Amino acid sequence: MFKKYFAMDNGAMENFFGRLKVEMFYGEKFETVDKFVHRLKEYIDYWNNERISLKQKGMSPVQYRTHYHTI
Template identity: 55%
Template sequence: MAESFFGILKTELLYTQNFETADEFTASLKEYIHYYNNERIKNRLNGKSQVEYRALIQKT
């Protein structure tokens, strides 16, 4: 599971941008992780983000 996340991270963030400083990379990484967990829609989660899906599961 972690290998899959890091593969997606590299494809969507690391390989698409050039970072001038470590701080710039850290800020982009934090933004990406927020996007990945809260906004990124997954078909296998019925069109919901991971946070939305977890909240839905906990209600049932």
């Protein structure tokens, strides 16, 4: 049997895609698919390596994971 899923079941991904749409897509026109892919890769790199989160004690997601895996 399949369970019925809701947005809250996958809150982290819902948050990511919501922010992605607002911060990258809206008002943006990409001339080619390659430019879109390049911009998407830049955004994902920013999301993982530069974005600071207060929930993660002021660290980026990569810094947070690295910090807690070394403890």
